[in-house]
Amino acid sequence: MSEFRPGRFEMLPLVIKNLLIINGLVYLAQVTLQNLFQIDLDVMFGLHYWGSELFRPHQIITHLFMHGGFAHLFSNMFALWMFGSTLENRWGPKRFLIFYMVCGIGAALCHLSVLTYDNMQLTAALQDFNVNPSFDTFVKIYDKYGLAGFTITEGPRTITFQSFRDAWAAMPPESADMITYARLYLSNFAELYRNIPTVGASGAVFGVLFAFGYLFPNSFLFILPIPFPIKAKYFIGGYILLELFLGFKNSGGDNVAHFAHLGGVLFAYILLKIWNKRNRRDFY
Template sequence: MNNIPTVTKNLLIINVLMFLGTLVAESYGIDLADYLGLHFVLSDRFNVGQLITYMFMHAGFTHVFFNMFAVWMFGRILEQVWGPKRFLAYYMICGIGAGLIQEAVTAVRYFTIESGMSPEAIQAVFEQGSKALQSNMNFVDPAMASLNLVLNSSTVGASGAVYAILLGFGMLFPNQPMFIFPLPFPIKAKYFVMGYALIELYSGLANSAGDNVAHFAHLGGMIFGFLLIMYWRNKNRGNGYYYN
């Protein structure tokens, strides 16, 4: 741990502590993900602070493990290149940006569903609110069930910021060879990042039944990461921050 840069180390510690805190809270009947996860802006459970807190909540051990593994593997390299302040700003801005993209995509889903519903049905969903979701209540109208899910589900995880870290590594070290299981040969970091982006785009557009992964939040983190790096690159051209 002593060899891990300060910000990376503290991000690892905070995320692990929050995950453990979630488990302890669950034993007392408290759902921290419900309070700190990112809800849709029209939900009565939404607050602006969730754009930050959702990044430090995770849905399970594998979720937090693989996110933090990526932060450790790639984040420490970015922090060593950029320094702690710039790396922390990058992580937080991209994480918030991922949340904003997720809100925008959810808004499209919400208004698409709402457009085919009667005002009475919409009002019924709002009146039931989160109680319907918590009690596993089944709406007779599938559109009502979908709208209720949109309104009362939450997004959790650092994946948006993590995908921004992957994007950052690919832009700073585009030709760095990487071994990716199960490929028997190395690929360059830039192709690794492009591949992940295409997979997330396809998965998001496919919108498969039962897929509860926020693919557009991942893409949102990468988009904000790209814009931020390009801004820094133009502003600080020639200062030694960027490598090929």
């Protein structure tokens, strides 16, 4: 089967409706508690690297219901409704909820694996800098991890990595004082990097996206600003390839968890294959 149109009373199925409500209420709680009481729910419920002191096992699930801004929330929930409604109408609420959670948890596990690799790479880079400190080595770390947007608090003042880099560039590269400061600032950055939370339902939503493209590849989509209808298999396939490219490009300052998205796709594919193998008669 390549196409399916939900009935009049199924445009907002049960699980989709409740996911929209829960995500909306959690975002409202995030904004309210942050603005009124300076309570950052991301610290408690966002997904942290397992080597961070802030990591808790429940974050593997709770981060799926949190978002980093209204645009983040809206884009995820719109995609969930747009593509997930068709799947839930076809599968029923129980199977769809299982699928959604498996994709979300699988995406989190993939992201944690990437965070482990990234933190190991950062540790190795800092060790190399400590052994052979130089301005050039500092700049390599600066560029790779996009340090221009990071700040370091030193006593009563706040210093940006960009201002420190510019100051060092105007001094001798072998300046002992600058090397000492660089070691301190990079050490602080490593701790900050370990504690950066990841939030959002994007991994689970990408699983839903893939499932729609996999099961209904020839359905036509109208996606702005594309001025013509495009088949789901081309749009979703191209989107996944773009995520793969951006994930391996690993640009400094890119705060999108591309491999979490791809992890959702991977677990969606595995689950669909398992279900298809067990139910060849009336699956797709």
